[in-house]
Amino acid sequence: MTTTLSKTEKPAKAMTFIPQNLYRYFWDVNPQTLAKKHKKQIIARLLDYGDTEAIGWCKEQFSEKEITECLKTSRGLSKKSANFWAIIFDIPKNQVLCLQPSFREIHRKLWNY
Numbered sequence: 001m002t003t004t005l006s007k008t009e010k011p012a013k014a015m016t017f018i019p020q021n022l023y024r025y026f027w028d029v030n031p032q033t034l035a036k037k038h039k040k041q042i043i044a045r046l047l048d049y050g051d052t053e054a055i056g057w058c059k060e061q062f063s064e065k066e067i068t069e070c071l072k073t074s075r076g077l078s079k080k081s082a083n084f085w086a087i088i089f090d091i092p093k094n095q096v097l098c099l100q101p102s103f104r105e106i107h108r109k110l111w112n113y
Helices: 021-024 038-050 052-061 064-073 079-088 101-110
Strands: none
Touching: 021 038, 021 052, 021 064, 038 064, 038 079, 052 064, 064 079
């Protein structure tokens, strides 16, 4: 069964994946263009900067496995956020990339602030 639109009907506007109240966390990109395929960037940004509402939305959209995998492999998380979420998700700190001494040393050489 196929449906066709009459000349007066317009197709429904595409829904954006990120709710408008979370746009403030994506200041460097157009949040309307983010899709679920950008999950690693979305999760990392919300883990690093999000409030309880943002984290709640993140947990609704992504599985715990997806969130913990992002936490383990993300290079952009702050040390403070990575430590916090490693404790929350009970992940050993030696499994979190951005908490590794070798990674922190490279980061310090590039940006010593």
